[in-house]
Amino acid sequence: MISQASQRSIVVISVTAALLMLVLVLVHSLTREIIYSNTLSSKKEKLLELIPKRYRTGDIHIESLSVPKAHWTSLGLENSINYHVVNNFGIPVAVIIPAIGKGYSGNIKILVSIDMRGSIIFVRVTSHQETPGLGDQIEITKSQWISQFSGRSLSNTTEADWGLISDEGAFDSFTGATITPRTVVRQVFAALNFGYTILNRGHDSLKKVEGMN
Amino acid sequence: MNDSSFFKNNKKQLWTNNLTLIKLMGITPVLAITTTLCSALALGLATLLILISSNVLISVLRKNLTEKTQIPFTILVVATLVSITDLLMQAFAYELSSSIGIFVPLIATNGIVWDRVREIAYHKTVAHAAYDGLVCGTAFLIVLSVVGVSRELLGAGTIFKNMHLIFGPAAKNWVVHPFSENFEVLIFNFPCGAFFILAALLAVKNTIDLYSHEHTK
Numbered sequence: 527m528i529s530q531a532s533q534r535s536i537v538v539i540s541v542t543a544a545l546l547m548l549v550l551v552l553v554h555s556l557t558r559e560i561i562y563s564n565t566l567s568s569k570k571e572k573l574l575e576l577i578p579k580r581y582r583t584g585d586i587h588i589e590s591l592s593v594p595k596a597h598w599t600s601l602g603l604e605n606s607i608n609y610h611v612v613n614n615f616g617i618p619v620a621v622i623i624p625a626i627g628k629g630y631s632g633n634i635k636i637l638v639s640i641d642m643r644g645s646i647i648f649v650r651v652t653s654h655q656e657t658p659g660l661g662d663q664i665e666i667t668k669s670q671w672i673s674q675f676s677g678r679s680l681s682n683t684t685e686a687d688w689g690l691i692s693d694e695g696a697f698d699s700f701t702g703a704t705i706t707p708r709t710v711v712r713q714v715f716a717a718l719n720f721g722y723t724i725l726n727r728g729h730d731s732l733k734k735v736e737g738m739n
Numbered sequence: 740m741n742d743s744s745f746f747k748n749n750k751k752q753l754w755t756n757n758l759t760l761i762k763l764m765g766i767t768p769v770l771a772i773t774t775t776l777c778s779a780l781a782l783g784l785a786t787l788l789i790l791i792s793s794n795v796l797i798s799v800l801r802k803n804l805t806e807k808t809q810i811p812f813t814i815l816v817v818a819t820l821v822s823i824t825d826l827l828m829q830a831f832a833y834e835l836s837s838s839i840g841i842f843v844p845l846i847a848t849n850g851i852v853w854d855r856v857r858e859i860a861y862h863k864t865v866a867h868a869a870y871d872g873l874v875c876g877t878a879f880l881i882v883l884s885v886v887g888v889s890r891e892l893l894g895a896g897t898i899f900k901n902m903h904l905i906f907g908p909a910a911k912n913w914v915v916h917p918f919s920e921n922f923e924v925l926i927f928n929f930p931c932g933a934f935f936i937l938a939a940l941l942a943v944k945n946t947i948d949l950y951s952h953e954h955t956k
Contacts, residue, residue: 535808538800539815546819553823557830564833659925 576639576648577612577620587613593624593720600716602626602633609724612639620647621724623717627709631655634664634709638675638717644725645679649714660702664710671700671707675714680722688715752874759882760944764850768842769886770933774894777901778839779887780880781832785824786846787876790855791869793817797860798868804861813856821847835904851879882940889927889936896922 528536570588590608593601602625610622620641627634632655639647649672651664663669674697689695690708699707758764765786773779796816804812825843828836836843846852859871891897896918902910916922926932 529805531805532807535804535812538803539808539812542800542812543815546815550819550822553826557826560830561826561833564829568833568837658928 572652573610573612573622573637576622576637576650578647581612581619581641581647582614584615587616589613597720597723601720602628602713602716609720611724618642621721623721623724625713625717625720627713629654629656629709630661630703630705631657634706634713636710636713636717638714638721640718640721640725642725643679644681644718644722645677646675646714646718648673649675649710651710654706656703656706661706663700663703664706669700671698672710674698678718680718685715688712749874752871753878753881754944755948757878757882757944758851758854758875759879760941762850762854764854765879766937767845768849769883769937770930772839772842773883773887773890773933773936774928775891775900776884776887776898777835777904779883781835781905782839782842782846783876783880783883785828785843786849786852787873787880789817789820789824789846790852790876790879791872792820793852794855794860794868794872795865796820797856798863798865801861809857809861813853817852817856818847832904838901838904851875885940886933886936890933892917893924894927894932896920 573588574582574586589611591611592606593603593609598604601623604626607624609624611618612620612622620639622637622639625636625638627636634654634656635652636649637652638649641647650666651672654662654664656662656664663671666672683696686694687696689711690697690699690704692699692704693708695711697707697711752758755761759766759769768782768786772782793813793816797813800812821844824846825836828843855871855875860868863871888898891900896916898915898917899910899913902913906913924932927936
């Protein structure tokens with residue numbers, strides 16, 4: 527026979543659990559929409575950091591399409607990731623291409639924004655595990671190193687130039703790391719190449735690209 | 740409770756018996772989340788709220804619970820309160836919640852919350868439990884903030900960075916750079932640096948205690 531005290535605590539626990547569950551459901555349903563839109567706008571904000579103000583004079587709309595499977599290897603992707611087309615007043619002004627490279631200690635994820643003429647606007651590292659104080663100079667907050675890609679395109683930089691100066695390429699390295707900058711240069715080149723295939727297709731057929739994977 | 744015992748109790752929880760500095764409770768967030776004062780304050784405040792509310796809720800129902808049902812009931816209450824706090828933060832302070840990430844849900848495992856629930860909430864009146872939650876939460880908040888300020892100053896060379904995440908856009912220009920622009924002692928940006936700060940804090944506390952003890956003799 528269960529004692530009366532135990533019986534009472536079982537009832538109290540059950541009722542409290544039911545009530546707390548109700549509260550939790552209520553809070554969840556009230557906050558779900560807000561959290562969803564928060565996540566979206568934070569993603570959009572992160573992407574817009576790659577697009578300077580002069581490209582966005584008004585109504586900005588970002589179209590996200592998945593990278594076709596044929597390009598996954600060159601971009602270092604292992605699963606479906608989106609690239610983005612940035613539209614200003616409905617006219618595409620830039621594309622943002624993701625790429626992943628093997629760094630000194632783990633993956634380096636980068637985003638490359640390219641304007642409609644095929645020149646790189648910005649390159650930014652979104653996540654990495656490189657050695658603090660050495661390899662982390664690929665971050666824009668730590669060093670200006672990553673700015674050297676701005677303005678580069680396939681027409682002003684030949685394929686042989688897409689390497690570090692120490693590898694007879696055209697890009698500066700930085701002290702204390704070789705693997706990290708080498709990976710970044712290579713993946714920026716891969717992203718730029720993919721950007722060109724998109725740009726050459728023309729914006730109208732971008733949707734067909736999405737259907738291809 | 741008369742004034743002097745009221746004060747004594749405060750001093751006990753805030754200083755003499757500070758759970759973080761004496762029993763080293765809840766040091767995971769102290770080591771992990773204190774790179775800026777901003778995130779230290781945010782997590783400290785969230786912990787404070789959860790401490791008070793779980794203490795109150797459990798104290799209200801304490802007479803209806805046998806000893807055997809205390810642990811499942813504590814899990815139920817603390818986990819729900821933590822989930823609610825996490826959802827509300829994601830909804831109304833999104834940037835703040837993404838900067839302290841997983842450590843809000845992890846408040847559910849904070850030793851201080853569990854210690855106070857066991858020691859106070861199941862035995863004392865609602866008012867006492869609420870007050871104890873407030874004092875212990877404040878004690879934890881103070882330790883977090885001290886470590887946070889020190890690490891931000893040494894690791895990033897700033898004070899009051901990112902405060903606008905808590906206090907609104909007006910706080911954006913509170914940030915002070917006491918040193919040169921690129922000042923940074925790298926180790927303090929990592930948990931091992933936080934260990935040194937915490938150790939220094941313990942040493943300072945013990946020295947003061949020792950000194951005042953000798954003088955009262």
